[in-house]
Amino acid sequence: MSPAERGKIRLDLQLIADMIEPGTRVLDVGCGDGALLDYLQREKRIDGRGMELSQAGVNAAVANGLSVIQGDADTDLAHYPDNSFDYVVLSQTLQATREPRRVLEQMLRVGEHAVVSFPNFAHWQVRARLVFGGRMPETDALPHKWYDTPNIHLCSIDDFRALCAEMGVTIEKALTLSRHGRPLPNLPLPLANLLGGQGLFLLRRR
Amino acid sequence: MDTAVQHPTDTPPGDPLAGLTPAARRALDASHSVWLGPLKLDCGIELARHRVAYRTYGTLNADRSNAALICHALTMDQFVADTNPVTGKEGWWLSLVGPGRPLDISKYFVICANVLGGCMGSTGPLDINPATGGRYNLSFPMVTIRDMVNAQAQLLDHLGIESLFCVVGGSMGGMQVLQWAASYPDRVFAALPIATAARHSAQNIAFHEVGRQAIMADPGWHGGDYGAHGTVPARGLAVARMTAHITYLSESALQRKFGRNLQDRAAVGYSFDADFQVESYLHYQGKSFVERFDANAYLYITRAMDYFDLAAEYGGTLATAFRGSKTRFCVMSFTSDWLFPTHENREVVKALNAVAANVSFVEVETDKGHDAFLLDEPEMFRTLDGFLRGAANARGLK
Numbered sequence: 046m047s048p049a050e051r052g053k054i055r056l057d058l059q060l061i062a063d064m065i066e067p068g069t070r071v072l073d074v075g076c077g078d079g080a081l082l083d084y085l086q087r088e089k090r091i092d093g094r095g096m097e098l099s100q101a102g103v104n105a106a107v108a109n110g111l112s113v114i115q116g117d118a119d120t121d122l123a124h125y126p127d128n129s130f131d132y133v134v135l136s137q138t139l140q141a142t143r144e145p146r147r148v149l150e151q152m153l154r155v156g157e158h159a160v161v162s163f164p165n166f167a168h169w170q171v172r173a174r175l176v177f178g179g180r181m182p183e184t185d186a187l188p189h190k191w192y193d194t195p196n197i198h199l200c201s202i203d204d205f206r207a208l209c210a211e212m213g214v215t216i217e218k219a220l221t222l223s224r225h226g227r228p229l230p231n232l233p234l235p236l237a238n239l240l241g242g243q244g245l246f247l248l249r250r251r
Numbered sequence: 252m253d254t255a256v257q258h259p260t261d262t263p264p265g266d267p268l269a270g271l272t273p274a275a276r277r278a279l280d281a282s283h284s285v286w287l288g289p290l291k292l293d294c295g296i297e298l299a300r301h302r303v304a305y306r307t308y309g310t311l312n313a314d315r316s317n318a319a320l321i322c323h324a325l326t327m328d329q330f331v332a333d334t335n336p337v338t339g340k341e342g343w344w345l346s347l348v349g350p351g352r353p354l355d356i357s358k359y360f361v362i363c364a365n366v367l368g369g370c371m372g373s374t375g376p377l378d379i380n381p382a383t384g385g386r387y388n389l390s391f392p393m394v395t396i397r398d399m400v401n402a403q404a405q406l407l408d409h410l411g412i413e414s415l416f417c418v419v420g421g422s423m424g425g426m427q428v429l430q431w432a433a434s435y436p437d438r439v440f441a442a443l444p445i446a447t448a449a450r451h452s453a454q455n456i457a458f459h460e461v462g463r464q465a466i467m468a469d470p471g472w473h474g475g476d477y478g479a480h481g482t483v484p485a486r487g488l489a490v491a492r493m494t495a496h497i498t499y500l501s502e503s504a505l506q507r508k509f510g511r512n513l514q515d516r517a518a519v520g521y522s523f524d525a526d527f528q529v530e531s532y533l534h535y536q537g538k539s540f541v542e543r544f545d546a547n548a549y550l551y552i553t554r555a556m557d558y559f560d561l562a563a564e565y566g567g568t569l570a571t572a573f574r575g576s577k578t579r580f581c582v583m584s585f586t587s588d589w590l591f592p593t594h595e596n597r598e599v600v601k602a603l604n605a606v607a608a609n610v611s612f613v614e615v616e617t618d619k620g621h622d623a624f625l626l627d628e629p630e631m632f633r634t635l636d637g638f639l640r641g642a643a644n645a646r647g648l649k
Contacts, residue, residue, distance in 0.1 A: 100614060107581065107611045108633045110641025114582075114600055114612035121604075129607040 057226035069131035075138035079106030122151035130156035141195045153250045162245040167201030202244040218247035270379045270386040274337045279372035281336040287405040296392040304372025305364035309356035321363040322420030322427035328371040331363045353636040367402040368394040370545035389475035400430045421445040421624035433572040441579045441642040448595035450560035459553040462491030488546045489537030501587035501620035569602035580610040581638040590621040
């Protein structure tokens with residue numbers, strides 16, 4: 046990435062970055078080319094590591110001087126010791142894992158906090174397309190055809206909250222974002238689940 | 252580049268170079284060399300002295316923080332970035348070391364030493380055994396990767412370098428990098444083990460054994476005493492090299508390069524001549540290897556690789572070798588490398604993760620097999636360059 050591009054990051058990544066305390070240890074799972082890590086290292090002096098499935102992403106990140114390994118959230122979080130990070134970030138990837146609950150458990154074993162964002166499958170557009178269109182929903186946040194989507198475990202914001210309750214995980218912060226990643230004003234829960242394009246959660250091990 | 256010879260100040264009695272082959276003498280004359288020791292070996296024997304032949308490129312900075320050590324592979328040598336005096340070929344890693352390269356010699360002080368047990372000027376089976384006055388040959392003690400690294404550490408002591416900016420190496424060089432990081436964690440700021448493994452696999456030991464048996468089966472070998480008989484086990488060493496060379500390539504690269512193309516003929520000759528280009532190529536590889544490498548050294552160095560099992564040195568758990576390490580690691584593998592496949596490299600990454608070490612891992616897509624690390628692989632150099640830049644920033648190197 047060019048120095049000019051380095052100054053700012055995507056809005057949803059910025060919101061994640063705002064949840065992270067300076068000087069902490071951060072593991073970004075599914076870090077892509079490392080844009081968030083790069084930002085956090087420069088702006089918040091974190092000790093950052095990344096994991097990314099795609100070779101292109103890993104190579105780009107390492108070539109940018111970041112510590113990133115090629116790995117899979119489903120299998121490779123298991124190799125990290127307990128409490129090795131303050132934050133483990135999983136941005137827009139949970140729905141593509143084989144065992145989302147297991148991944149969350151691993152994140153909160155490895156890190157004290159987990160930052161998780163995901164597309165909300167109960168967004169009104171998704172509901173409308175299925176209910177009135179009778180077809181699998183395709184939206185800005187979920188652009189794939191049903192037969193080639195990587196998203197195998199989609200959930201709604203309410204589903205995610207229920208899972209957190211079941212796992213005994215503390216929700217420290219919850220943001221509802223528009224489908225373009227802009228934060229929506231504080232909404233009552235049923236409305237968040239209807240109007241939110243994405244959910245963004247800061248979790249803590251209880 | 253500095254090519255002055257540093258004459259040893261305390262040469263052992265007699266002519267310590269008497270046993271050396273003309274090739275080794277030429278290598279030594281074109282290198283710095285120093286007598287060091289004593290060196291206690293893993294096999295229990297202590298070498299009172301050992302000679303290290305090495306090359307350096309660039310300048311050590313005032314606070315001695317810009318030294319980069321390159322560890323060479325099985326059949327390589329200290330001539331990383333200048334003309335090899337034995338083969339006349341240019342340096343073997345010019346793509347990594349040189350102006351504008353990831354290890355730019357205007358920024359880094361690059362060191363490469365011939366390994367202990369080698370045949371390019373460092374102490375090995377060609378040397379004179381002070382106890383007998385004759386060449387060591389097979390009476391040379393068995394050496395290990397750790398012995399090689401300990402010998403290099405003595406060289407750094409001699410050069411007054413307490414801490415290395417980085418240690419880089421592929422294949423057996425990568426084994427040395429891992430050993431460096433485990434044995435001397437405080438002396439290694441960044442470690443780049445490439446196309447390597449924390450232990451030699453059964454298949455790799457098997458291929459090495461084929462090579463060794465080919466050498467030993469050559470009537471010219473004479474139990475390792477070929478120097479006294481005026482012979483060279485050239486056939487055996489060539490066959491060893493031919494076998495090994497196949498393992499450095501990949502099935503698809505061989506197919507792409509040679510296919511079933513015939514060598515200088517329109518049809519097969521119904522004989523055992525080299526009908527096929529791939530045969531002719533291997534014959535050439537074998538023949539040119541014999542001209543530059545010593546058979547006994549090949550036996551010793553392959554054995555050192557076979558014995559390498561880093562986890563075994565640390566109670567059977569590889570992660571223990573790296574516990575508490577502050578070193579920044581960059582592990583790299585190649586998709587078509589079946590000698591040191593990605594999963595072997597990944598074992599190292601898993602162990603490093605298990606102790607929350609600072610590690611990057613990249614698998615480079617290529618069909619060039621194990622040898623890819625020596626070839627022009629833009630993806631590899633882009634990654635190495637980025638990693639080294641990040642590490643240099645962290646070390647405060649300008």
